[in-house]
Amino acid sequence: MDKRLIYISDDEINICNIIKSFLIKEGFNVETFNDGRSILEAFNAKPADLLVIDIMMPEIDGFSLCATIRQKSSVPIIIVSAKDTESDKIAGLTLGGDDYLTKPFSPMELIARVKSIFRRIELDKTNVRNNHVIKICDILINPNTKQAEFDGKNIGLTGMEFNLLYYLAENKDRAVSRNELLDKLWGFENEVETRATDDMIKRIRKKLSIAGSVLKIDTVWGFGFKIVENI
Amino acid sequence: MDKRLIYISDDEINICNIIKSFLIKEGFNVETFNDGRSILEAFNAKPADLLVIDIMMPEIDGFSLCATIRQKSSVPIIIVSAKDTESDKIAGLTLGGDDYLTKPFSPMELIARVKSIFRRIELDKTNVRNNHVIKICDILINPNTKQAEFDGKNIGLTGMEFNLLYYLAENKDRAVSRNELLDKLWGFENEVETRATDDMIKRIRKKLSIAGSVLKIDTVWGFGFKIVENI
DNA sequence: CAAAATTGTGGCAAAATTGTATCAAAATCG
DNA sequence: CGATTTTGATACAATTTTGCCACAATTTTG
Numbered sequence: 001m002d003k004r005l006i007y008i009s010d011d012e013i014n015i016c017n018i019i020k021s022f023l024i025k026e027g028f029n030v031e032t033f034n035d036g037r038s039i040l041e042a043f044n045a046k047p048a049d050l051l052v053i054d055i056m057m058p059e060i061d062g063f064s065l066c067a068t069i070r071q072k073s074s075v076p077i078i079i080v081s082a083k084d085t086e087s088d089k090i091a092g093l094t095l096g097g098d099d100y101l102t103k104p105f106s107p108m109e110l111i112a113r114v115k116s117i118f119r120r121i122e123l124d125k126t127n128v129r130n131n132h133v134i135k136i137c138d139i140l141i142n143p144n145t146k147q148a149e150f151d152g153k154n155i156g157l158t159g160m161e162f163n164l165l166y167y168l169a170e171n172k173d174r175a176v177s178r179n180e181l182l183d184k185l186w187g188f189e190n191e192v193e194t195r196a197t198d199d200m201i202k203r204i205r206k207k208l209s210i211a212g213s214v215l216k217i218d219t220v221w222g223f224g225f226k227i228v229e230n231i
Numbered sequence: 232m233d234k235r236l237i238y239i240s241d242d243e244i245n246i247c248n249i250i251k252s253f254l255i256k257e258g259f260n261v262e263t264f265n266d267g268r269s270i271l272e273a274f275n276a277k278p279a280d281l282l283v284i285d286i287m288m289p290e291i292d293g294f295s296l297c298a299t300i301r302q303k304s305s306v307p308i309i310i311v312s313a314k315d316t317e318s319d320k321i322a323g324l325t326l327g328g329d330d331y332l333t334k335p336f337s338p339m340e341l342i343a344r345v346k347s348i349f350r351r352i353e354l355d356k357t358n359v360r361n362n363h364v365i366k367i368c369d370i371l372i373n374p375n376t377k378q379a380e381f382d383g384k385n386i387g388l389t390g391m392e393f394n395l396l397y398y399l400a401e402n403k404d405r406a407v408s409r410n411e412l413l414d415k416l417w418g419f420e421n422e423v424e425t426r427a428t429d430d431m432i433k434r435i436r437k438k439l440s441i442a443g444s445v446l447k448i449d450t451v452w453g454f455g456f457k458i459v460e461n462i
Numbered sequence: 463c464a465a466a467a468t469t470g471t472g473g474c475a476a477a478a479t480t481g482t483a484t485c486a487a488a489a490t491c492g
Numbered sequence: 493c494g495a496t497t498t499t500g501a502t503a504c505a506a507t508t509t510t511g512c513c514a515c516a517a518t519t520t521t522g
Contacts, residue, residue, distance in 0.1 A: 123356035
C-alpha cells in the first residue's frame with residue numbers, strides 16, 4: 001500500500017512541525033497548512049487520507065471546516081484544540097470529528113489515535129468484503145464468491161452444496177451429526193428427510209472428484225460426516 | 232435499524248449505572264458487567280455492537296480483555312480508566328481500543344464519542360470508493376460521466392443500469408445479493424419486486440453483448456449476482 | 463455367518479429460480 | 493402537453509436445484 005497522506009492545519013507553525021516530524025517518522029506523508037482555507041483548497045485539489053485540524057484558525061475555523069468537509073467526504077478528522085470544555089468537545093465530535101484532543105497533547109498519543117482510526121477503517125473494510133476464506137487440502141472455499149475452487153477453477157457447487165462444504169470445513173476435524181446439519185443449514189422449521197444430507201454429500205463428493213481434488217469427506221457411521229485435514 | 236447493543240464493564244457499579252442511563256436515554260440497548268470475565272463470556276455468547284471497558288477490573292484486566300476480543304472480533308472498544316499516563320493511553324489504543332477516556336469524564340462526551348465511532352463505521356460501510364473510474368475486463372466505467380465504454384464508445388446504459396453495473400464492479404469478486412442491491416440502489420423505503428434486479432441485469436447483459444464486450448455478469452443461484460475479473 | 467442397520471448410487475420429478483418477451487405505468491424531456 | 497425513454501410488472505419458458513425412491517453395497521451386531 002502507498003504511504004498514507006495526512007494534512008495538518010494549525011496556526012502555530014511550531015505545533016505543525018512537531019506533529020509533522022513525528023508522523024513522518026512513523027511512515028506517513030504529511031503536508032502542513034496554517035489556516036482553514038488553505039487546507040480546504042488543498043483537500044479539494046487532492047484528498048488526503050486523514051486530517052488533523054485546530055479549532056482556532058484564521059480564515060475558516062475548525063468547526064466550520066469539519067462540517068464543510070464532512071458534507072462531501074468521509075475522510076477521518078482529528079480535531080486538536082486548546083479549548084477543553086465539554087461543549088467544545090461535543091461540538092467537534094458531533095460536527096463530524098473522529099477524535100478530539102486537547103492541547104497540550106503528547107505527539108505519541110496523537111500517533112496512537114491516528115493509527116487506531118486507520119485500524120478501524122481497515123477492520124470495517126475487511127468486514128464488508130472478506131469473510132473468512134478457508135483453504136483445506138487442495139480446495140479453496142471462498143464465501144465471498146460462494147465458490148469452491150480447485151487449482152484456481154470453480155468446481156461448480158450449488159448454494160446448498162457450498163454451504164454444507166463450508167460448514168464442514170469450518171468444523172474440520174470434528175464430526176458433525178446429520179441433525180446438526182439439518183438444524184444449521186436447512187433450518188429448524190424445514191421438514192425434510194434426514195437422508196437429504198446424504199444426497200448433498202454425495203453430490204459434493206462427486207464434484208470434488210470430477211474436479212480432481214483429493215479432499216475426502218469422511219462418513220462417521222451412524223452419526224454424520226467430517227472432514228479431516230490430512231497433511 | 233434495530234437498537235444498537237452496548238456492553239459496559241466497570242467494577243464501580245455507580246459508574247456503570249450512570250453511563251447506562253445516559254446511553255439508554257440516547258436510544259441504545261445497554262447491559263452492564265462488573266468484571267472482565269463476565270463481559271467476555273457475555274460477548275462470546277451474544278456479540279454487542281460496542282464495548283465500554285475499564286482498565287482496572289477483577290478477573291481479567293481491560294488491556295488483556297481488549298487484546299483477547301480484538302483477536303476474533305472487530306467490535307469497537309472504548310477504554311475508560313483513571314490511569315491517565317501517556318503510556319497507558321498508548322497501550323490501550325495500540326492493543327485495539329478505538330478510544331481512551333480518562334476518569335472522571337463527562338457522560339455527554341462519552342456519548343458523543345460513541346456516536347462518532349458508529350458514524351465512522353457507517354461512513355466506511357457506504358463509501359467504498361467514490362467517483363473512481365473502474366476498468367474491468369474490456370469495459371471502462373466512469374461515474375463522472377455516468378457512462379460505461381467499450382472500445383472508447385458509450386454502450387448506452389440508462390441511469391439505473393449504470394448504477395447497478397458500477398456497484399457490481401466496485402464489489403467485484405464478491406457475490407451481491409438481490410436484497411443488497413435493492414437496499415443500496417433502489418433505496419430501503421422503495422417497495423419494489425425482487426425481480427426488478429433481474430430485469431436490470433438482463434438489460435445490462437444485452438447492451439454489453441451488443442457492444443461486443445466479453446464482460447460477464449454471473450448469476451449466483453438463489454442469491455444474486457457477481458462480476459468476476461477473469462484475467 | 464446371517465440378519466439388521468446404515469450408507470452409496472443412479473435416476474427422476476417436483477419445486478424453486480432464473481431468462482425472455484411483452485406491456486403499461488412512470489419519469490424525463492423538448 | 494405530447495413524445496420518448498426508462499423501468500417495474502406479468503406471463504410463460506427454460507433451467508437448475510434438490511428431495512425422494514429403489515436398490516446395491518457396506519458395516520454393525522448378535
